Amino acid sequence: MSDSIAPVDVPWSEDRLPRNVHIGPNSIISGQHAFKRFFCQKGKGLTLGDHCTMDAVQFAIGESGQVRIGNYCYFSNVVLLCELELRIGNYVIIGWNTTITDADFHPIQPAQRIVDAIACSPTGKGQVRPILKQEPVVIEDDVWIGPSVTILKGITIGAGAFIEPGSVVTGDIPSQSRVIGNPARIVGKEN
Amino acid sequence: MTESARTLPGDWYPGTIPPNALLDETAYIETTFSFSRCHSQAPRAFTMGYGASAYLGTMFDIGRIGRLHVGKYALLHGAWITCDTEVTIGDYTLCSWNVVIMDTYRAQSSLAKHRAMLERTSQHTPRRLDSDNPGHPVHISDNVWLGFDVCILPGVQIGEGAIVGARSVVQENVAPYTVVAGNPARFIKHLDPTDSVLQTPSNRS
Numbered sequence: 001m002s003d004s005i006a007p008v009d010v011p012w013s014e015d016r017l018p019r020n021v022h023i024g025p026n027s028i029i030s031g032q033h034a035f036k037r038f039f040c041q042k043g044k045g046l047t048l049g050d051h052c053t054m055d056a057v058q059f060a061i062g063e064s065g066q067v068r069i070g071n072y073c074y075f076s077n078v079v080l081l082c083e084l085e086l087r088i089g090n091y092v093i094i095g096w097n098t099t100i101t102d103a104d105f106h107p108i109q110p111a112q113r114i115v116d117a118i119a120c121s122p123t124g125k126g127q128v129r130p131i132l133k134q135e136p137v138v139i140e141d142d143v144w145i146g147p148s149v150t151i152l153k154g155i156t157i158g159a160g161a162f163i164e165p166g167s168v169v170t171g172d173i174p175s176q177s178r179v180i181g182n183p184a185r186i187v188g189k190e191n
Numbered sequence: 192m193t194e195s196a197r198t199l200p201g202d203w204y205p206g207t208i209p210p211n212a213l214l215d216e217t218a219y220i221e222t223t224f225s226f227s228r229c230h231s232q233a234p235r236a237f238t239m240g241y242g243a244s245a246y247l248g249t250m251f252d253i254g255r256i257g258r259l260h261v262g263k264y265a266l267l268h269g270a271w272i273t274c275d276t277e278v279t280i281g282d283y284t285l286c287s288w289n290v291v292i293m294d295t296y297r298a299q300s301s302l303a304k305h306r307a308m309l310e311r312t313s314q315h316t317p318r319r320l321d322s323d324n325p326g327h328p329v330h331i332s333d334n335v336w337l338g339f340d341v342c343i344l345p346g347v348q349i350g351e352g353a354i355v356g357a358r359s360v361v362q363e364n365v366a367p368y369t370v371v372a373g374n375p376a377r378f379i380k381h382l383d384p385t386d387s388v389l390q391t392p393s394n395r396s
Binding site: 028053072144148 | 340
């Protein structure tokens with residue numbers, strides 16, 4: 001069956017990749033929106049290991065963001081929002097429509113939010129935005145993350161953890177634990 | 192029922208409806224992209240009943256022996272259905288956007304198997320996770336309403352006439368004619384299965 005289906009997404013070829021994206025052998029990035037919101041200016045903005053599959057992943061990386069992904073990872077339709085640092089280990093699976101972010105993106109305080117709204121508007125060119133809270137996200141080896149999961153800033157997900165579909169992860173997850181819910185709670189252990 | 196691979200008129204995706212997908216001639220599928228992850232070799236891998244419809248964003252992610260049935264008048268408005276064994280969606284069932292229905296996690300039972308699966312995946316064209324972990328069939332009965340962003344986990348059965356509130360994650364069976372909501376989902380209230388009075392603009396008081 002599969003040979004009758006032509007892939008519509010042209011994998012990002014070397015010459016079209018942003019210069020600060022480094023991809024290991026046998027890794028694939030597909031999808032037309034992969035780098036649509038890639039504004040990273042760092043020397044190593046995105047480092048992707050070997051044998052990875054990044055199917056329709058959005059690398060929305062800000063100017064000083066840095067994303068590192070290990071080997072043998074499989075992500076499908078994941079949104080990675082990174083302003084600071086996102087570190088993902090080896091053999092990690094992440095499902096459809098999952099969002100991972102290392103920042104708040106807008107200030108919490110109402111007065112600062114007005115300043116930010118103006119700076120972000122079409123008239124706000126060059127205006128300095130208020131300082132936003134950013135904390136690195138770390139996802140260790142062999143983690144399984146289901147579809148429709150949300151992972152917020154500053155979180156470490158320990159090796160071998162299992163994040164059930166739809167979970168909203170608001171705190172660190174110990175290694176080998178199974179979590180579900182909003183907010184995500186530990187419901188069991190993995191082997 | 193149509194039995195050969197065919198294209199859809201005006202489709203933006205250069206794919207086909209696979210020959211083992213049996214659609215009633217009144218059924219509507221917006222794009223063959225919905226079949227871009229259908230790898231099933233089962234004889235009747237996909238069946239879709241009278242007046243059923245699947246709009247943009249719907250994905251029939253069907254594994255090698257998976258079978259998916261969509262009942263008559265069922266409306267799929269952008270659901271991602273992962274099916275390695277069997278998923279059935281009943282008649283008149285409404286499925287909102289970003290709904291996830293899965294009969295398998297495509298996860299493995301041990302670390303060694305998990306890594307081996309990902310190593311195999313990197314050799315496949317197109318790439319796909321081929322878990323050998325058996326799935327657990329999901330059955331969604333007739334006249335069910337799934338709100339947006341709902342996740343239905345492997346092995347779950349949803350009873351006739353039930354409603355699952357938006358953003359709920361369902362890991363346990365849902366009784367007929369009940370409303371559940373939450374993440375994880377819990378019982379909210381009963382619905383009246385005998386309430387058959389049709390409210391129309393002319394008889395509404």
